[in-house]
Amino acid sequence: xxxxxxxxxxxxxxxxxxxxxxxxxxxxxxxxxxxxxxxxxxxxxxxxxxxxxxxxxxxxxxxxxxxxxxxxxxxxxxxxxxxxxxxxxxxxxxxxxxxxxxxxxxxxxxxxxxxxxxxxxxxxxxxxxxxxxxxxxxxxxxxxxxxxxxxxxxxxxxxxxxxxxxxxxxxxxxxxxxxxxxxxxxxxxxxxxxxxxxxxxxxxxxxxxxxxxxxxxxxxxxxxxxxxxxxxxxxxxxxxxxxxxxxxxxxxxxxxxxxxxxxxxxxxxxxxxxxxxxxxxxxxxxxxxxxxxxxxxxxxxxxxxxxxxxxxxxxxxxxxxxxxxxxxxxxxxxxxxxxxxxxxxxxxxxxxxxxxxxxxxxxxxxxxxxxxxxxxxxxxxxxxxxxxxx
Numbered sequence: 001x002x003x004x005x006x007x008x009x010x011x012x013x014x015x016x017x018x019x020x021x022x023x024x025x026x027x028x029x030x031x032x033x034x035x036x037x038x039x040x041x042x043x044x045x046x047x048x049x050x051x052x053x054x055x056x057x058x059x060x061x062x063x064x065x066x067x068x069x070x071x072x073x074x075x076x077x078x079x080x081x082x083x084x085x086x087x088x089x090x091x092x093x094x095x096x097x098x099x100x101x102x103x104x105x106x107x108x109x110x111x112x113x114x115x116x117x118x119x120x121x122x123x124x125x126x127x128x129x130x131x132x133x134x135x136x137x138x139x140x141x142x143x144x145x146x147x148x149x150x151x152x153x154x155x156x157x158x159x160x161x162x163x164x165x166x167x168x169x170x171x172x173x174x175x176x177x178x179x180x181x182x183x184x185x186x187x188x189x190x191x192x193x194x195x196x197x198x199x200x201x202x203x204x205x206x207x208x209x210x211x212x213x214x215x216x217x218x219x220x221x222x223x224x225x226x227x228x229x230x231x232x233x234x235x236x237x238x239x240x241x242x243x244x245x246x247x248x249x250x251x252x253x254x255x256x257x258x259x260x261x262x263x264x265x266x267x268x269x270x271x272x273x274x275x276x277x278x279x280x281x282x283x284x285x286x287x288x289x290x291x292x293x294x295x296x297x298x299x300x301x302x303x304x305x306x307x308x309x310x311x312x313x314x315x316x317x318x319x320x321x322x323x324x325x326x327x328x329x330x331x332x333x334x335x336x337x338x339x340x341x342x343x344x345x346x347x348x349x350x351x352x353x354x355x356x357x358x359x360x361x362x363x364x365x366x367x368x369x370x371x372x373x374x375x376x377x378x379x380x381x382x383x384x385x386x387x388x389x390x
Contacts, residue, residue, distance in 0.1 A: 008031065008032075008033075009032060009033075009088075009089040009090070010032065010033045010034070010035065010084075010087050010088050010089065011027045011032045011033070011034050011035070011088055011089065011090050011091070011092070012034070012035045012037065012082070012084075012085040012088040012090070012091035012092070012109075012113070013027070013034060013035070013036045013037065013091070013092055013093075013094065014037050014038075014082070014091065014092070014093040014094065014095055014105060014109070015037075015038060015093060015094040015095035015096075016036050016037070016038035016043050016044050016046075016047035016078065017038075017043065017047070017094065017095075018050075018148060018149070019094040019122060019146060019148055019150055020036060020038070020047070020092075020094035020095075020122075021036065021047045021050060021051055022146070022148070022149055022150030022151050023092055023094060023122070023146055023150050024036045024051075024076050025051060025054075025072070025076075025150070025151050026150060026151055026179055027179070028072045028073075028075040028076050029072055029151075030178070030179050031075075032075065033075050033077070034075055034076045034077065035077050035079055035082075035084045035085060035088065036076055036077065036078050036079065037079050037080070037081070037082050037085070038078075038080065039080060040080075041080055044078040044079070044080060045078075047078060048076075048078050051073070051076075052073065055069045055072065055073065056069070082108070082109065082112055083112070085109065085112050085113050085117075086112055086113065086114065087114070088113055088114070088117050089114075089116070089117055089118070090117065090118045090120065090172070090175065091109060091113055091117060091118070091119050091120065092120045092121075092122055092144055093105060093106065093109075093119075093120065093121045093122060094122040094146075097123060097124065097125060097126060097247075099126055099127075099130055099131065102121060102123065102126065102131050103130075103131055103133070103134035104134070106119060106121075106131060106132075106134050106135055106141070107134045107135065110135050110136060110137070116140075117140070118140055118141075118142070118168055118171060118172055119135070119140055119141045120141070120142055120143065120144040120172060121141075121142075121143050121144070122143075122144060122145055122146055123143060123145065124145055124191075124192075124195055124248065125190065125191060125195060125248055125251045125252065125255075127161075127188060127190075127255075128141070128142060128143045128159050128160070128161035128162075128164070128188040129161045129162045129163070129188055131161075132161045132162075132163055132164075138161060138163035138164070139163055139164060139165040139168060140164075140165065140168050141161060141163075141164060141168070142158065142159060142160050142161060142164045142168055142169060142172055143157065143158070143159030143160075143161070143188070143192070144156060144157075144158060144159075144172060144176060145157040145158075145159060145192060147194070147339050147340075153338070153339070154180075154181055154182045154338040155181070155182050155183075155184065155194070155334070155335060155338035155339035156176045156181045156182070156183050156184075157183075157184055157186045157192050157193060157194065157335065157339070158172060158173045158176065158183050158184065158185050158186070159185075159186050159187070159188050159192055160185075160188065161188055162188065169185070173185070182334055182338045184327060184331040184332075184334050184335045185327060185331060186326060186327050186331070186335075187324075187325060187326045187327065189324070189326055190251065190252045190255035190256055191248070191251075191252045191255075192326070193321060193326060193327050193331070193332060193335040193336075193339070194335050194336065194339035194340055195248055195252065196252060196317065196321060196326070197314065197317045197318050197321055197332065197335070197336060197346065198314070198336070198340055199249060199252060199261070199262055199317065200261075200310060200313035200314050200316075200317055201233050201236075201310060201314060201340075202233050202236075202237055202245060202249065202265075202268075203249065203262070203263070203264075203265065203313075204309060204310045204313045205219050205223070205232075205233035205234065205306075205310055206233075206265040206267055206268060207265070208306055208309065208310075209234075209267065210265065210266075210267055213302075213305075213306070214297065214302060214306055215294075215296075215297070216232075216234035216285040216286070216294075217234075217293065217294045217295060217296040217297075218296040218297045218298075218299075218302070218303070218306070219232060219233065219234060219306055220232020220233065220234050220235050220296065221296035221297075221298060221303065222296075222302070222303035222304070222306040222307045223306070223307060223310065225298075225303065226300075226303045226304055226307045227307045227310075227311065227343070228343035229342065229343060230341055233310075234284075234285040234286070235285075235286070237268070237278065237284065237285065238278030238279055238284035238285055238286055238288075239278060239279055240278070241277050241278050241279075241280055242268055242271045242272050242276065242277045242278055242284055243272050243277050245268070246264060246265075246268045246269060246271075246272050249262065249264045249265075249268075250264050259372075260371060260372045260373040261317070261372075261373050261375075263373065271284060271285075308361055309361070309365065311349070311353075312358050312361040312362050312365070313362075313365075313374075314346055315346050315347070315349065315350040315358050315380075316358075316362055316376065316377050316380065317346075318332050318333075318336070318346035318347050318350075319347070319350075319377040319379045319380045319390070320377045320379075322347070322379060322390060323377055323378060323379040329347050329390045332345070332346065332347060333345025333346060333347055333348055347390055350380075351390075355380065355383050355384050356384050358380065359376060359380055359381065359384045362374060362376045362380070363376060
């Protein structure tokens with residue numbers, strides 16, 4: 001096991017948006033000097049003011065002292081140039097999800113950083129191999145995917161590209177572990193673990209809604225009250241923003257060569273087209289702010305049907321991630337527990353429910369609809385019929 005980067009080492013963060021600022025906060029809290037770069041001075045000012053406000057609230061609540069706040073802020077240098085990156089041991093990029101822009105940024109960075117500096121992208125959906133093609137030394141490049149808000153969310157996906165060296169992977173993972181995060185190793189495939197496995201939470205809920213089986217409040221009620229999820233799918237889509245959620249779904253769908261399992265929803269597309277993006281626009285599936293949200297139909301039988309249908313589809317996707325060697329069973333379950341705060345790891349949940357029960361539910365959906373969307377993963381079949389392990 002390699003040692004983490006020394007806490008006295010200097011780190012670079014590219015992009016002073018919410019995610020970049022959050023990563024800078026984590027690094028500074030762990031003793032690193034941090035250069036937080038953004039090309040737009042107004043974004044740097046927003047980043048610094050926002051972080052000061054967040055930390056001031058922590059001081060107010062007694063979670064940190066004023067001296068600790070000042071020390072943390074003193075470790076971060078908000079800058080509009082990357083010349084200071086010449087002394088960095090690790091640089092993490094957290095800018096717009098655009099392949100060409102990221103490739104251009106890394107080509108520039110490679111000419112500045114030291115030869116032993118690890119370069120990483122925080123992309124949630126783009127190919128690590130594609131971004132690395134802009135580099136002369138792709139062996140020191142990989143994905144380090146934090147979840148928002150980065151200081152609070154425990155999970156970080158570590159994604160090697162096809163050219164990433166084993167040493168780079170081990171060193172990067174050891175470093176992020178040293179920051180108190182839960183790391184999982186994922187293959188460089190669309191959506192990695194979380195954004196791939198979680199698609200049915202939204203997609204199947206939208207399908208149930210479009211079929212007229214239940215409305216949004218009822219589906220949200222079923223997933224929270226019966227399933228134990230912290231938020232229902234429609235509440236969560238409104239919180240994430242339909243522009244963001246739809247774009248991820250569309251990207252995963254396209255990059256999986258239009259596999260019907262990931263087909264986007266026309267309902268969500270129309271919300272995006274209308275500008276009904278959820279909380280940030282004041283309207284999505286719900287109106288915001290609202291003092292009187294619509295009441296769900298609290299029918300126990302209907303609620304359980306909704307919950308089990310969505311859960312079975314999530315489990316099927318988790319099995320597929322293991323079947324296709326995207327990650328191990330343990331890491332898939334960890335990813336869903338700590339990346340999206342599911343009540344249980346999906347494969348552990350399937351074992352508790354009964355693998356045969358999950359299979360029966362999926363086979364019923366497949367027979368009912370006759371769509372490839374509901375095909376059962378071969379690994380689940382083998383576990384049920386042959387007693388194979390997951």
